[in-house]
Amino acid sequence: xxxxxxxxxxxxxxxxxxxxxxxxxxxxxxxxxxxxxxxxxxxxxxxxxxxxxxxxxxxxxxxxxxxxxxxxxxxxxxxxxxxxxxxxxxxxxxxxxxxxxxxxxxxxxxxxxxxxxxxxxxxxxxxxxxxxxxxxxxxxxxxxxxxxxxxxxxxxxxxxxxxxxxxxxxxxxxxxxxxxxxxxxxxxxxxxxxxxxxxxxxxxxxxxxxxxxxxxxxxxxxxxxxxxxxxxxxxxxxxxxxxxxxxxxxxxxxxxxxxxxxxxxxxxxxxxxxxxxxxxxxxxxxxxxxxxxxxxxxxxxxxxxxxxxxxxxxxxxxxxxxxxxxxxxxxxxxxxxxxxxxxxxxxxx
Ligand SMILES: NC(=O)c1ccc[n+]([C@@H]2O[C@H](COP(=O)([O-])OP(=O)(O)OC[C@H]3O[C@@H](n4cnc5c(N)ncnc54)[C@H](OP(=O)(O)O)[C@@H]3O)[C@@H](O)[C@H]2O)c1
Numbered sequence: 001x002x003x004x005x006x007x008x009x010x011x012x013x014x015x016x017x018x019x020x021x022x023x024x025x026x027x028x029x030x031x032x033x034x035x036x037x038x039x040x041x042x043x044x045x046x047x048x049x050x051x052x053x054x055x056x057x058x059x060x061x062x063x064x065x066x067x068x069x070x071x072x073x074x075x076x077x078x079x080x081x082x083x084x085x086x087x088x089x090x091x092x093x094x095x096x097x098x099x100x101x102x103x104x105x106x107x108x109x110x111x112x113x114x115x116x117x118x119x120x121x122x123x124x125x126x127x128x129x130x131x132x133x134x135x136x137x138x139x140x141x142x143x144x145x146x147x148x149x150x151x152x153x154x155x156x157x158x159x160x161x162x163x164x165x166x167x168x169x170x171x172x173x174x175x176x177x178x179x180x181x182x183x184x185x186x187x188x189x190x191x192x193x194x195x196x197x198x199x200x201x202x203x204x205x206x207x208x209x210x211x212x213x214x215x216x217x218x219x220x221x222x223x224x225x226x227x228x229x230x231x232x233x234x235x236x237x238x239x240x241x242x243x244x245x246x247x248x249x250x251x252x253x254x255x256x257x258x259x260x261x262x263x264x265x266x267x268x269x270x271x272x273x274x275x276x277x278x279x280x281x282x283x284x285x286x287x288x289x290x291x292x293x294x295x296x297x298x299x300x301x302x303x304x305x306x307x308x309x310x311x312x313x314x315x316x317x318x319x320x321x322x323x324x325x326x327x328x329x330x331x332x333x334x335x336x337x338x339x340x341x342x343x344x345x346x347x348x349x
Contacts, residue, residue, distance in 0.1 A: 022091030029337035057081035076100030084108025105132035112140035120217035140343025148339025174308035174331020185268030238292025
């Protein structure tokens with residue numbers, strides 16, 4: 001039996017240093033996955049919150065016994081130990097870090113992001129990222145829309161195969177999906193919001209979800225991936241918030257949210273009487289891009305699904321009469337962290 005030769009050093013696969021920016025709900029879930037996987041070619045060397053960072057150029061121990069934290073200024077500047085080919089993971093919602101995405105790519109780093117402000121921020125930045133993410137530099141965005149559901153991948157593959165994307169319709173917020181799943185107006189909407197926060201289905205400040213801002217970013221990313229140079233101001237947003245809720249302090253918020261109970265309760269009861277269901281829907285078609293609450297037939301592809309499920313329907317050249325549909329859990333730390341790890345593994349090739 002012959003013995004296979006050992007690979008020559010230049011053939012040995014490169015170990016990639018990983019910098020994880022953001023150690024909140026998603027970042028911590030990613031740390032757990034990295035620790036469980038112990039991939040020999042992914043070496044976590046830096047983890048940071050907005051004010052602290054932990055750094056070891058030889059790799060932060062899997063046991064979690066890390067060196068003492070250093071002060072951190074929240075910038076995206078990475079230590080010299082990070083070289084071209086290494087990976088910056090953005091698990092924050094920071095506008096400052098999103099502005100670093102093109103800079104990291106220019107430095108030869110790969111970028112993996114849950115932060116929607118990279119591709120869903122200014123159109124110019126999205127263009128820059130797309131131009132720079134070539135020649136072996138990756139930009140992983142699977143976690144930004146559908147928390148890893150293969151939505152962006154499907155849009156890209158359709159286009160690569162020559163399809164034109166005609167329309168995209170979706171329930172893109174797991175939180176809003178959960179809030180309207182089974183809501184018929186019999187329970188105060190504000191109570192549902194507070195229980196979504198308590199159970200971790202909504203952001204600590206639920207206005208991030210209720211304003212439609214998060215869904216708008218996702219629709220911008222989807223539309224741009226589909227080939228439409230959509231600007232932020234071109235998306236018509238029907239926010240669920242009133243000016244009083246928008247300006248309420250954290251202490252006043254629960255009381256302010258009660259103003260939604262009457263109008264939304266009446267709308268939900270009317271919708272139920274008509275045999276329909278309420279859903280917060282994002283639409284991109286010939287009429288433009290818009291988001292808002294809609295009454296749908298219960299068997300509408302966008303209305304089906306449970307809990308935090310995201311649902312997306314895509315019409316394209318080949319799916320002209322009936323859309324391609326993608327549905328599944330589209331929120332939560334675990335699926336989002338899994339999508340971030342999948343994107344890092346794609347960098348390894
Ligand atoms: N949670 C989900 O289910 C979910 C699903 C899909 C996508 N996402 C997206 O994933 C991202 C993270 O969500 P999350 O729920 O984990 O948020 P989170 O719990 O609020 O955590 C955010 C983390 O980012 C850190 N951070 C903020 N600015 C920073 C900076 N400039 N440099 C380094 N770290 C910084 C925060 O540090 P401090 O604690 O010091 O502020 C915190 O550790 C967001 O973009 C979110 O929209 C979340």
